[in-house]
Amino acid sequence: MSNARAETLRPRITAVGTANPQPTYTQDEVLELFRCDDPKVRRFFESGHIHKRHLVLPEQGPDGIVPDENGTELLEKHTRISLEIGSEAIRKCLANSPYRADQLDYIAAASSTGFLCPGLTAYFIEGNGMRPNTHRTDIVGMGCNAGMNSLLTTASFAAANPGRPAMVVACEVCSAAYVFDMTVRTGVVNSLFGDGAAAALVIADEDLSATDGPQVMDFESCIVHAARDEMRFDFEEGKFSFFLGWEVPYLIGENVRTPVFDLLDRWGLKKRDISHWIVHSGGKKVIDAIKYNIGITEYDVRHTYSILRDYGNISSASFLFSLQELMKEGVTEEGDWGVVIAMGPGVSIETGLLRW
Amino acid sequence: MELQTLQLERSGGIATITLNRPDKGNAISMLMVRELERLCRQLDDEATDRIVVFRGSGETFCSGIDLLDFPPDEKPDVRGFSRWERACRTIERLPMVTIAAIDGECAGGGMQLALTCDARVATNRSFYHLHEVRDGFLPGMGTFRLAKFIGLGRARFFGMTGRRMQAAEAEILGVIDHLCAASDLDEAVKTTVAAFGDIHPDAIELVRRLFDESFEIAYENFLGCFLAAQNRAIQTDAFKSLIKRAHEQGKTRPRSL
Incomplete structure (x- = not known):
C-alpha cells in the first residue's frame, strides 16, 4: 500500500438510519391474500429463508382477495411510501449524528421501484428542512446495487469537501413494482422483495476515529x-x-x-x-x-x-x-x-x- | 522465516512441517502456535506446494498443549486457546492437501492437529488419547471434530475417560487412513500423497467445505450450497479440458493427460 493512499483523508460512514412501512406479511399471508394455490409458485414462498416482509398492499376486497392495482396507483404508492419511509430513515440517521438537516450539503437518493420527476431528493430537501442549495443526485433504474453507486457519489463529494456532511438514502417500495399474475415469473419476484429505506451520513473529518x-x-x-x-x-x-x-x-x-x-x-x-x-x-x-x-x-x-x-x-x-x-x-x-x-x-x- | 519450534522442508511440491521440540514431546507452546499460523499463511500466499505434511520429530507426534505456558501466579485466560483454534482453522483451510504423519504419542492438541488434516498416516505403534478432561480442562475444538470421525458415543467415552486408543483400533474407527510399520512411515506418506494425485485447489476448498458442512446444514439448504460450489468447480479450466478430452476420446470418463 502506498503511503499517499494511507495518508489521504477518507470519508467515514458515521450514522445509519432505517425505516419500513408498518404492515408486515409472512409468506403464507401473502399467498393467502392473492389466493395463490399453484404449487409451482408456492414453492418460492415456502423455501423458508424469508420469515416476514414489510409490504404496502391494498385493503382486501369483500371476497378477502387483494384487488389489482393499476399502473397509476402503483406509481402513486411508490411516491407516497418513499417519502414516508425515506424521510423517516433520514430523520433517524440525523438523530444518530451531530447534524441537523439544514447542515447537509449533499444528498443522493437511490430508488428503482418507481419513476418520478422531479426526483425524490427534491421532496426530501423540502420535506426534511434541508437548505435549497443542497446539492442533489437521484439515482434511478440501477436496482439492488444502486445503494453502492449512490455511496460512491456521496463519498466522492465528502472526500472532495472535508468537513461538509453528505447523505445517501436508498428508498425502495418493492410493493409498488408488484405484478402478480400467478406465473412463476412474477412468483419469484413477489416472494423475495420487501419495502424499506436506509440513510447513511458520510463525512470526511480528521477528528473522527x-x-x-x-x-x-x-x-x-x-x-x-x-x-x-x-x-x-x-x-x-x-x-x-x-x-x-x-x-x-x-x-x-x-x-x-x-x-x-x-x-x-x-x-x-x-x-x-x-x-x-x-x-x-x-x-x-x-x-x-x-x-x-x-x-x-x-x-x-x-x-x-x-x-x-x-x-x-x-x-x-x-x-x-x-x-x-x-x-x-x-x-x-x-x-x-x-x-x-x-x-x-x-x-x-x-x-x-x-x-x- | 526463522523457526524455533518447527522445521520446514520443501521438495517436489511437498512441504513437510515438523513439530520440533523433541525434548518436550513436541508439545504445543504459544510460540509454536504463532509459528504454525505464520508458516501456514506463508505457504498459502506462496501457493507453490500442493501437499503439506505434518509430523513430529523423534518418536512422538505431539503430546498436547504445553502447560508451562500458563504463568503459575496469574489468572488463566482463554486467549491462548483462541489462538490455537485459529491456527487449526488456518490449517484446515489451506488450499492444498494436508496429511498428518503420526508416530508414537498423539495426544490432546496433537490429535486435534491430526483431525484438521485431510488424511492421517500412522505407524502401528502410534497411540491416541485426549487427557484433558481427566486433567480438569477440555480437549479444545476436538470436542467439535472427533465425534464426526468416530461417532458421538465413542467420542464421549474416549474424551471423558482419557483412555488410550491404539493404532489398530484408530484405524478401524476411521481416525487413521493408512497404517504402516514404524520403519515405513516415509513410504506410507508417499503412497498417500500419490493417492491424492493432482487435485485442483478450488476443488479441495469446495469439497472439504461441503463435507464439513454436511454435518450442520439441512438438506434443503445444503443443496443450494452444493449447486453454488459445483457451478464454481465446473467453470474451471480443469473441468473444461476434461470435457474436451471426453469428446476427443469419445469416452464417458476420459483418461487423464
Whole structure:
C-alpha cells in the first residue's frame, strides 16, 4: 500500500438510519391474500429463508382477495411510501449524528421501484428542512446495487469537501413494482422483495476515529454483459414487471471474484485480512454463490441472512441494513477492514472497501 | 522465516512441517502456535506446494498443549486457546492437501492437529488419547471434530475417560487412513500423497467445505450450497479440458493427460 493512499483523508460512514412501512406479511399471508394455490409458485414462498416482509398492499376486497392495482396507483404508492419511509430513515440517521438537516450539503437518493420527476431528493430537501442549495443526485433504474453507486457519489463529494456532511438514502417500495399474475415469473419476484429505506451520513473529518464508523476507502465495479437481460424491468399493460433469470445467482457467483480480489489486490490485502463482509441480501441462492466463490463463512454473512429473513430483499437499501446491524453489534475494532458486495441489474457487481 | 519450534522442508511440491521440540514431546507452546499460523499463511500466499505434511520429530507426534505456558501466579485466560483454534482453522483451510504423519504419542492438541488434516498416516505403534478432561480442562475444538470421525458415543467415552486408543483400533474407527510399520512411515506418506494425485485447489476448498458442512446444514439448504460450489468447480479450466478430452476420446470418463 502506498503511503499517499494511507495518508489521504477518507470519508467515514458515521450514522445509519432505517425505516419500513408498518404492515408486515409472512409468506403464507401473502399467498393467502392473492389466493395463490399453484404449487409451482408456492414453492418460492415456502423455501423458508424469508420469515416476514414489510409490504404496502391494498385493503382486501369483500371476497378477502387483494384487488389489482393499476399502473397509476402503483406509481402513486411508490411516491407516497418513499417519502414516508425515506424521510423517516433520514430523520433517524440525523438523530444518530451531530447534524441537523439544514447542515447537509449533499444528498443522493437511490430508488428503482418507481419513476418520478422531479426526483425524490427534491421532496426530501423540502420535506426534511434541508437548505435549497443542497446539492442533489437521484439515482434511478440501477436496482439492488444502486445503494453502492449512490455511496460512491456521496463519498466522492465528502472526500472532495472535508468537513461538509453528505447523505445517501436508498428508498425502495418493492410493493409498488408488484405484478402478480400467478406465473412463476412474477412468483419469484413477489416472494423475495420487501419495502424499506436506509440513510447513511458520510463525512470526511480528521477528528473522527474508528468508533465513529468505517472509512470508505475504495470501490470496484464489475458489469457482466452476457447477463444484461437476465435482470430487467419489462413494461407490460402500464406496469413495470421485474424479470429475474434463474441463472443470475450462478452468473454473479462466477464473476464476483474479479471485483473483490482486484479490490483487495489494489490494497495489498488478502481475504483473511477482511474482518467484516457486508453482502446484499439478494436471496438465498446468490448469497450461497458468493459464500462459495469468495470462500466466506456463514458467520461472515450472518447479517445478510438475518436481514433477508426479517425484511426480504429490500433492494438498494439492504446493505445499509446489514451495515447498521454490524455497527450495532460492536465487534468492529480500529484497523479492521470490511468489504461490501452488492449486485443487481446490469448484471452489475459493486464492491467497496471499508476500514474502521 | 526463522523457526524455533518447527522445521520446514520443501521438495517436489511437498512441504513437510515438523513439530520440533523433541525434548518436550513436541508439545504445543504459544510460540509454536504463532509459528504454525505464520508458516501456514506463508505457504498459502506462496501457493507453490500442493501437499503439506505434518509430523513430529523423534518418536512422538505431539503430546498436547504445553502447560508451562500458563504463568503459575496469574489468572488463566482463554486467549491462548483462541489462538490455537485459529491456527487449526488456518490449517484446515489451506488450499492444498494436508496429511498428518503420526508416530508414537498423539495426544490432546496433537490429535486435534491430526483431525484438521485431510488424511492421517500412522505407524502401528502410534497411540491416541485426549487427557484433558481427566486433567480438569477440555480437549479444545476436538470436542467439535472427533465425534464426526468416530461417532458421538465413542467420542464421549474416549474424551471423558482419557483412555488410550491404539493404532489398530484408530484405524478401524476411521481416525487413521493408512497404517504402516514404524520403519515405513516415509513410504506410507508417499503412497498417500500419490493417492491424492493432482487435485485442483478450488476443488479441495469446495469439497472439504461441503463435507464439513454436511454435518450442520439441512438438506434443503445444503443443496443450494452444493449447486453454488459445483457451478464454481465446473467453470474451471480443469473441468473444461476434461470435457474436451471426453469428446476427443469419445469416452464417458476420459483418461487423464
